[in-house]
Amino acid sequence: MVEVGYTPLTKTVGIDTDAIIEPKPLAEWTAVEKSSSQSNSKGRNAIFITVGESEFKRISTCKTSKEA
Numbered sequence: 527m528v529e530v531g532y533t534p535l536t537k538t539v540g541i542d543t544d545a546i547i548e549p550k551p552l553a554e555w556t557a558v559e560k561s562s563s564q565s566n567s568k569g570r571n572a573i574f575i576t577v578g579e580s581e582f583k584r585i586s587t588c589k590t591s592k593e594a
Contacts, residue, residue, distance in 0.1 A: 534549060535549070535559055535563075536549055536550055537549075569590075
């Protein structure tokens with residue numbers, strides 16, 4: 527997932543026109559979803575700890591390690 531960007535997990539609640547999309551609770555995440563989320567976090571952390579302060583300010587708002 528790091529290669530294509532992280533997308534917050536959501537689920538659809540309701541039926542047809544009354545359906546809404548809401549964040550998926552952590553308790554409902556699959557092993558694959560947890561692994562993908564952790565991979566993105568590890569990638570971002572690896573980048574953050576290797577750059578200087580000015581570069582950190584520029585990339586700290588990136589949502590994926592690929593953006594940084």
